[in-house]
Amino acid sequence: MADAPTVTEQHTTDAVRRHDPDARGFASDNYAGAHPEVLAALALANGGHQIAYGEDQYTAHLQQLFRRHFGPRAEAFPVFNGTGANVTALQAVTKRWGAVICAATAHINVDECGAPERIGGLKLLPVATPDGKLTPELIDTEAWGFDDEHRAQPQVVSIAQTTELGTCYTPDEMRAIAERAHERGMVVHVDGARLSNAAATLGVPLAEFTTDAGVDIVTFGGTKNGLVFGECIVVLDPDRVPTMTMKYLRKLSMQLASKMRFVSVQFEALLAGDLWLRNARHANAMATRLAAAVSGIDGVTVVRPVQANAVFATLPSEVTERLRKRYRFYTWNEATGEVRWMCAFDTTEADVDAFAAAVAEEMAAR
Ligand SMILES: Cc1ncc(COP(=O)(O)O)c(C=O)c1O
Numbered sequence: 001m002a003d004a005p006t007v008t009e010q011h012t013t014d015a016v017r018r019h020d021p022d023a024r025g026f027a028s029d030n031y032a033g034a035h036p037e038v039l040a041a042l043a044l045a046n047g048g049h050q051i052a053y054g055e056d057q058y059t060a061h062l063q064q065l066f067r068r069h070f071g072p073r074a075e076a077f078p079v080f081n082g083t084g085a086n087v088t089a090l091q092a093v094t095k096r097w098g099a100v101i102c103a104a105t106a107h108i109n110v111d112e113c114g115a116p117e118r119i120g121g122l123k124l125l126p127v128a129t130p131d132g133k134l135t136p137e138l139i140d141t142e143a144w145g146f147d148d149e150h151r152a153q154p155q156v157v158s159i160a161q162t163t164e165l166g167t168c169y170t171p172d173e174m175r176a177i178a179e180r181a182h183e184r185g186m187v188v189h190v191d192g193a194r195l196s197n198a199a200a201t202l203g204v205p206l207a208e209f210t211t212d213a214g215v216d217i218v219t220f221g222g223t224k225n226g227l228v229f230g231e232c233i234v235v236l237d238p239d240r241v242p243t244m245t246m247k248y249l250r251k252l253s254m255q256l257a258s259k260m261r262f263v264s265v266q267f268e269a270l271l272a273g274d275l276w277l278r279n280a281r282h283a284n285a286m287a288t289r290l291a292a293a294v295s296g297i298d299g300v301t302v303v304r305p306v307q308a309n310a311v312f313a314t315l316p317s318e319v320t321e322r323l324r325k326r327y328r329f330y331t332w333n334e335a336t337g338e339v340r341w342m343c344a345f346d347t348t349e350a351d352v353d354a355f356a357a358a359v360a361e362e363m364a365a366r
Contacts, residue, residue: 024351025328026290028224029194029283029309032344035226041269042228045261053256054078058264065271066234070218071211075243077233078263079255082193083112085219085231087120088253090156092235092245093187093217099123099152100189101142105132105164107191119253123152131304132163133173136180143184157181160191161198161209166287166310166340168201171209178214187240188214193221193231196270196280197308216240222267226279226345230263279345283309286343286352293356299363303338311341315363322362327355 025031050056059078066076079085086108090100100116102109104126108116116122125142127134134157145151157177162168169177178188190210192198195218199206210218216237222230233250235241250256257263270276291306294313304312317337323329332340343352 024347024355026341026343026347026355027328027330029342029344030224031328031342032226032346034228035269035275035279035345037275038226038228038266038269041265042262045265050261052258052260054260054264056261056264058261058268062232062264062267062271065268066220066232069206069271070234070236071207073236073238074211075235075238075246076220076267077235077246077250078257078260078267079231079233079250080229080257080263081255082107082191082219082221082223082231083115084253084255085233086112086158086189086191087115088246088249088255089189089217089219089233090116090122090158091120091249091253092233092241093189094120094122094155095153096121097149097153098155099125099142100156100158101125101127101134101139101154101186102158103127103129103132103134103160103163105129106158106160107164107193108158110164125152125154131167132160132165133167133169134159134177135173136176139177139180139184143180143186146185154184155186156189157186158189158191160193162194162201162308162310165304166308166312167305168198168307169209171202171204171213174209174213174215178216182214187216187237190215190218192218193224194280194308195220196225196276197284200277200280200284201307211236222270224344225276225283226270227266230266232267280309283343283345283347286347286349287311287341289349290341290343290352290356293352294359297356297360297363299366300359309343311343312338313341314338315359316366319359319362319366322365323358326358326362 066074109126127138181188220232287309291302291311294300300315332338
């Protein structure tokens with residue numbers, strides 16, 4: 001019988017590299033691979049046996065790291081993905097007759113295949129916004145009908161930071177939302193798939209626009225910021241979000257990783273030092289560079305403020321189609337032809353410059 005492998009050995013593999021490691025696109029920050037420091041952390045956590053389902057030493061240590069960033073009452077629950085994180089977190093703060101007020105453009109409303117409704121059993125109350133951001137006044141358009149058994153009861157305000165339209169709430173805007181939500185007896189959930197990008201934009205600690213602003217629960221993104229996979233539900237106010245509820249809901253929602261050490265150690269790689277901020281700052285800087293480069297091209301209009309790692313632009317549809325043969329990216333609004341260009345932690349200045357040059361070439365070839 002062969003001996004069991006040890007982690008210090010160099011291993012070969014029968015797997016074959018099947019992609020071009022130099023290929024770059026602007027479709028999504030999750031088209032990027034994983035940061036080398038994250039991969040190193042995964043190797044570090046390998047070997048030996050650890051208690052499964054979150055009772056490992058990496059997950060225990062992770063609590064300290066999240067408390068350092070989000071305050072002493074924070075409790076972190078690592079999960080597999082963003083949709084699962086949102087749906088699990090929202091269930092923790094709603095009763096069976098509960099409803100969630102969100103922007104009409106919210107990921108939970110348009111990009112989760114109805115999981116909040118079907119899997120979470122939640123009613124969403126979407127609100128049209130000019131820029132993807134809710135305000136106290138916009139919240140009030142759906143915060144009504146309390147005590148009326150005919151209406152699903154608004155129990156949560158869910159916002160994304162940064163938003164799906166690349167915009168970023170200021171700490172004061174977050175505080176105003178939390179105050180209004182709490183006045184109305186609702187809790188605040190933040191979809192933080194890009195929370196690090198927001199911190200990079202705002203130049204303040206994560207707690208300043210979450211815990212200190214009155215947010216009750218966040219889903220903290222890892223995948224878009226350099227992890228192989230993984231997100232973390234972070235309960236910020238255990239008085240409003242019972243952590244015991246989270247424990248059972250995570251398993252019930254099929255988000256409890258048995259080998260959790262491998263999710264947790266990735267977050268350790270991100271949060272123990274400044275990798276989370278370095279990656280986010282870099283992605284944001286690349287978007288700013290891209291916006292500046294394409295703004296100078298006649299016929300291309302950057303249509304939204306660039307406040308994180310996304311650039312939204314309009315350009316003639318035939319140019320979009322030709323460009324798409326060279327680079328991947330999404331059309332965000334079929335009606336207006338608005339496209340979204342995302343930058344990632346590994347987008348280089350040369351990638352941005354080459355893409356902007358391609359945009360210019362295709363525009364000139366019209
Ligand atoms: C704002 C936002 N929330 C949540 C998610 C969900 O992530 P996942 O694809 O891991 O379910 C995404 C992914 O695109 C996102 O952009």
